[in-house]
Amino acid sequence: MKKVYGSAAEALDGVLQDGMTIAAGGFGLCGIPELLIDAIVDSGVKDLTVASNNCGVDGFGLGKLLDTKQIKKMMSSYVGENAEFMRQYLSGELELEFNPQGTLAERMRSGGCGIPGFYTKTGVGTVIAEGKEHKDFDGETYILERGIFADLSIVKAWKADTTGNAVFRKTARNFNPPAAMCGKICIMEVEEIVEPGTLDGDHIHLPGIYVHRIIKGEHEKRIEQRTVRTREDA
């Protein structure tokens, strides 16, 4: 089965629908599926629910889908770096469901593993626990959180072979594997596509079974907070 597509628009062809739920990989601007986001902007699809740890920055990453008002609801843990996000949220145009970061990651992983819910201590006694089932195990209280079953996953890896076996680079892995797992269809963009057998099977981070379509492209990889030390400090 052919998984490699020529462009992000080609890979998204026939997949996008108004009102769908998309799980996106990335942390801040690190490891985000830049090319697929751009193609979703171009498609004009709307009323999207997007599960992603952050929502990009103004004019970059998922921030582009805010500018075009294609997102109806975000499921995120932190949305600090985005003025347009705040404007739409405060004016009521955009729905926001805060998730503790680990709960969001586990909700994606669980969805991908066929687990509709799990109990966690995270958020007990806080606003996050309101309206959720509480249950005691061994004298400790936990809350029920739901697995996320997305219609589409958009993720970014460093390299993949043509069967979708993927490796990530450094902290750009972050939410990409759990986001990839929880979608009915997963589209992955990579910096390099290689032939099967090139990547060591013992070193695969995400097996190709989770990846349905692959595209290769150039990534801007913008840095959000450039922090350095001077050589004199060493």
Place this chain on the structure above:
Amino acid sequence: MPWDRNQMAERAAQELEDGMYVNLGIGIPTLVANYVGDKDITLQSENGMLGMGPFPFEGDEDPDLINAGKQTITELRRTSYFDSATSFGMIRGGKIAAAILGAMEVSEKGDLANWMIPGKLVKGMGGAMDLVAGVGRVIVIMDHTNKHGDSKLLKECSLPLTGQGVVDRIITNLGVLDVTHKGLHIQELAPDVTRDDMIAATEAKIV
């Protein structure tokens, strides 16, 4: 003299023991890394890394290598990388020995508020709720009072909570306090700070 932020960080570094895996929050907690000395401490960054190194030299920044504050960092020889679900698995699973975090308010029962001020822009809790619920020991570093001079150690937190009954130890500019089931217990006073000074600056019950 009360401690300054570097002295608070230096005091917090004494909490860390050789061999610990530790998560440091943003702000003063980040400074703790400067005072671990010869101790073998592995820093976790919850976006998916154990063994966090210092900031890179100018020109060596790597967009694929950032910490949880989205700052460019470096790796060490011992570094390992993993995905966010695995990262919070080790946090939730109690594998991280301690987290050192900043706070807006702490209650005498160990409740922590550090993620949201109603009426102000809400940015989100990030990984803070997961960390305080999961790690072995939660140590807070913060100023004892806010800019109006009001105690940040309260009978009850007024702000939305990050976690309930999660704080073990509080290090402020005035000293070190432990959360006990009876109230806060003074462990240590900063130089020239008296027990009466500490009590006068604290709304929470001190035992």
